[in-house]
Structure formats: structure tokens, C-alpha cells
Amino acid sequence: MQLSEQEIIRREKLNKLTEMGINAFPADEYTITDTTESIKQDFSESKQVKIAGRLMSRRIQGKASFAELQDSKGKIQVYFNRDEICPGEDKELYNEVYKHLLDIGDIIGIEGELFTTQVGEMTVLVKNFTLLTKALRPLPQAKTDENGVVHDGFTDPELRYRQRYVDLTVNPQVKEIFVKRTKLFNAMRTFFNDAGYFEVETPILQSIPGGAAAKPFITHHNALDIPLYLRIANELYLKRLIVGGFDGVYEFSKNFRNEGMDRTHNPEFTAMEIYVAYKDYNWMMDFTEKLLEFCATQVNGNAESTFGEHTINWKAPYPRVSMTEAILKYTGFDITGKTEKELYDFAKSIGIEVNETMGKGKLIDEIFGEKCEGNFIQPTFITDYPIEMSPLTKKHRSKEGLTERFELMVCGKEIANAYSELNDPIDQRERFEAQMTLSERGDDEAMFIDQDFLRALEYGMPPTSGLGIGMDRLIMFLTNNASIQEVLFFPQMRPEKAVPQIELGEDEKVILEILNSQEEAMSLAEVKERSQLSGKKWDKASKTLTKNNIVKVEKIDENLLMKLV
Secondary structure (H helix, E strand, O other): OOOOOOHHHHHHHHHHHHHHOOOOOOOOOOOOOOHHHHHOOOOOOOOOOEEEEEEEEEEEOOHHHEEEEEEEEEEEEEEEHHHOOOOOOHHHHHHHHHHHHOOOOEEEEEEEEEEEEEOOOEEEEEEEEEEEEOOOOOOOOOOEEOOOOOOOOOOOHHHHHHOOHHHHHHHHOOHHHHHHHHHHHHHHHHHHHOOOEEEEEOOOOEEOOOOOOOOOOOOEOOOOOOOEEEEOOOHHHHHHHHHHHOOEEEEEEEEEOOOOEOOEEEEEEEEEEEEOOOOOHHHHHHHHHHHHHHHHHHOOOOOOOOOOOOOEEOOOOEEEEEEHHHHHHHHHOOOOOOOHHHHHHHHHHHHOOOOOOOHHHHHHHHHHHHHHHHHHHOOOOEEEEEEEHHOOOOOOOOOOOOOEEEEEEEOOEEEEEEEEEOOOOOHHHHHHHHHHHHHHHHOOOOHHHOOOHHHHHHHOOOOOEEEEEEEEHHHHHHHOOHHHHHHHOOOOOOOOOOOOOOOOOHHHHHHHHHHOOOOOEEHHHHHHHHOOOHHHHHHHHHHHHHHOOOEEEEEEEEEEEEOOO
16 A cells, blocks of 8 residues: 555654554543533533544644644634643653644544633633544645635545545534434424324345336345345335234335436435325325425424525425326326327427337326426425326326326425325236336336235225335435435445556646646647646656556547546
8 A cells, every 4th residue: 555645654653652652542431521512502711621522723833732623513722731731841742742743633532621712712721632543644624815715625526425524524514414314304203203103114125126117226145046126115015014904104215226326316215105094195295295394394493495596485285286287288288098109209209218118107207207397396296197107006086097196396306206005906916017018118117016015905905195205305405405415425436446556746746737627638739838848847747647547648530639537
């Protein structure tokens, strides 16, 4: 392992600490009595405190030093004075350990007393400190110029998502997103529990991927020698529990779908599904809007949230628009009674990409998604979906060809999906068989036939309504984040490229800075001219970068282009 200069220096300091008999990674419990938050809330002069946290900055001025300590609750100023820490003749703890062997990022424990500086800042006067963990890598250090502009901040999304531990340390505002995420889950649990519903767990490894139309992840069980699928939805298992006699069950489930990744999709995501016996989708709409108003208020303190340029009002009630009405309004096309060919031809005529594997349900879904979704900004229930789009939903009680289903749209995105659940086992079998026909035509998202679920329905499932909510997407709307990666601690990422372990000189850095300023490849001649390097320096620096696969040069037509690998 090749180390940077800073990493080498920190390891040398670690060795010196060890030689001095100081364990940089002690196992002993360090009992704290206060946090930065509790100190500020209950501040009193000369109060004795004991806190622990990470050293984030310091200003050493001879025998005294102001520093900043950060714990899980925030930051506070601490004051190191050599004679307070070392009242006797031996000043080594301050002169050597604090001044020369500690670094920004080290985790320390502090015992001291509170005082207020001349400028009125609450501060801890350090009486004693203990090294609890030596940081062997330097933290990114942002700098603020005289105009208040921050430079060298840890802002690159690729690095932030890969190294969330660093992101949380140097960008403490990020933590608030995840605090609100937990508040959302707690609020939803409270709402369901107060209503008398029961939280359960269902299998993640399943013999049949059911409950949704999606492409699954496939794995293999060695002992049983059978394929297994990572859960795409927990719907069919929760309905089995309704068959078994529960009146209401819910689960926060990790689901997995082997599909594309973008700003609103991660292959692993969290959904909440709830099923309540003796209810229908009309009751569930009332329940959903009350639930979301409650959750928004618990998370943000009121029933509004900001998302981009929009202010979302989560207060009930929400408008209700049928899918047929929505498509008619935004395309002028009435899907009622249309054949698959008519839908296919219309979709193609308005520029929607379609193919022969798509049945009526998928064609209607594409038309709605392309032409209608984006128009619904405030929470709106889209209701009464065509039967071809809803293989697990009851037929509408009064509208031929439709089902009792709704989706909740917010800012052009679906965040909830709900049905009057299909509990007729004969009808359900026919719907599954229709899905198998789509599978044979090449639709890799079509549902399997779940024979055990059909058997459960044959024992009798009471009239039931179910609701599913995408928790990741909901918290995006409640915290004003357009990217799902911002609301997941550890989003899925492409494999990390190996960083060449070489020491780059100033000439190589000049070339990299030029290339980093552009998104596309640049003319080799332009890079050379902008670098202002002599011919000899240019040859050496560019050869070092290409040899170590940091940049590459390629010929397109008659032009030589240089770009980052």
C-alpha cells in the first residue's frame, strides 16, 4: 500500500505516541457526562463537564490554543492552556502530544470547566484530555475566503456517496436528512400502531418473485439446489397473513429490483406495505391522506415541504382523478374500449417508444408516464386503472374494464400505490395466466404464477385494501432532495476505479487541472498550449499521465484528443 505524505506523517506520529506509552486506540470505556448540545442548553460558568468528540480545527498560539470539538450533537469551542493541562514541571502532554502529535480528525476526550470568552462564545477550558482514536487519514479541509466563499469543500457526489462516513463528518448538515428519515419511519409506525395494526416480517429470499411486475435478482441455494429470488415486493406474503386472521398488518421491507439506476431509482430500496381487512380503496384514500399529513407534520413541524421550486401541501384532502380522465385531458385520446393495436398505434404516433412485447397495460402505462405524470405537482390520487395494468386488483364494481386502484402522484412522481385487493381465486388465476402470456412474448417483468398464494386465496381472504409507499422517494419530497442517493446512507455505486498510487509533480497537476475543467475530451494542442509547459516538461508530464492510465490520447478523424480515463 502506497501512502500519501500526510498518511506517512500520521503513522510516524502514531509510532511516537506508542514509544511514549500512549495507546492511540484504547479499549477502556470513556464515560461522558455532557454533549455539545447539553452544554449549550444548560450553560453555567465554571460548570465541570466531560465530553468526547473529533478535533475539527485549532489555532495554536504558543502555550495556548483554541480548538473546535465535534460530537454527534454539534460543535463547541475548547481552550487548551499549557499550564492548566500541565500544572507541574512536566509540560510534555501539551508541548509534545497536543501540539505535535495530535491532528485534525483525531478523537479525544476532554475534562474541563465552562467559561465565556470576551466575545461571548461558550467555551470549555480543558483541564485534561485523553487520546481515544488516532485518525490515520486527513479529513478534507474546506477553506472560506474573505468573501465568505467556501473552497475545497467535500462536495463531489461520487466521493460523498462512497465515503458517507467522511461526508457526515465534514458536512454535518447531511445528518439532518437521516434524522428526518428516522422521524418519518417512527411517525408512520405510531400512526399504524395507534390504529391497531400489527408490524410483521416476511421473507427476503423467495422461491417466486411476486407482488409486483419487476425484474428480480436471482441467487442460488446450495443446500436445496434451487434458485431463489430477492424480494421485489412483500404483498403476497402480507395477504397470506390476512387469510390467516390478522385484521391489519404492515411491514417496512427492503426490496430489490434488477433494473436501471438513476436519480430516483436504486436497486435496493425501502417500501412500506399495509393491508387492512374489510376495507376498500376509497377508505384507503382517506387513510393515506391523513397518514401523510401526520407524517409531514412530525418530520418538518408543519404540513408543507419544499421540493425544488414547488411548495408541497400535504394537508388532506387530495384531488382524485381517474387515469382515463388524465390521459384524455393531456393527450385528447380516450383509452376506453381501445384494442392493443389502437393503443400501440397511438403511442407510436405521439413519439413514445414501444415494442411488440408490450401488452395493453404497459402501453397505457407508457402513455400516462410520458404525457400525464409530470402535470401532477400537488398530492393527487390517480384512480381506476385499466384491468390490464393491475393483475392483483379487484375489478371496478361499476366501471367495465377498470379496477379499484389508485396511485398517489407528487411532483410528477408516484409515491404510493393501493388497491381494493383481488380476493377471488379464480379471477386471480386468470390474471396470473395473462401475465404468463406476456412473459412468453418477452416481457421480463411479467409476474410468475404463485400457486401457494392461489391456494391461500381458496381458503378465503376477506375483502381487503392494501397500500404501498416508496419510503425513499417520500423522504426525498420531505427533505427537498431530487436524488435518491442523498437519502440513502450507502447508495449502490459502480465499482470504484483504482486510483494510481503515484506521486504527481506540479507539471502533471497542471495538465489534470485543465482536463478537469472540461466535461469532454480536449484537443491535445489546446491542452499543451494552455499548460504553458516547455516541450521537454510537456513530454515528460504527459507521458507519466498516459503511462499510469490517468489520461489517454486518441485520434478522431485527423485530430488528437486528450481526456481523463
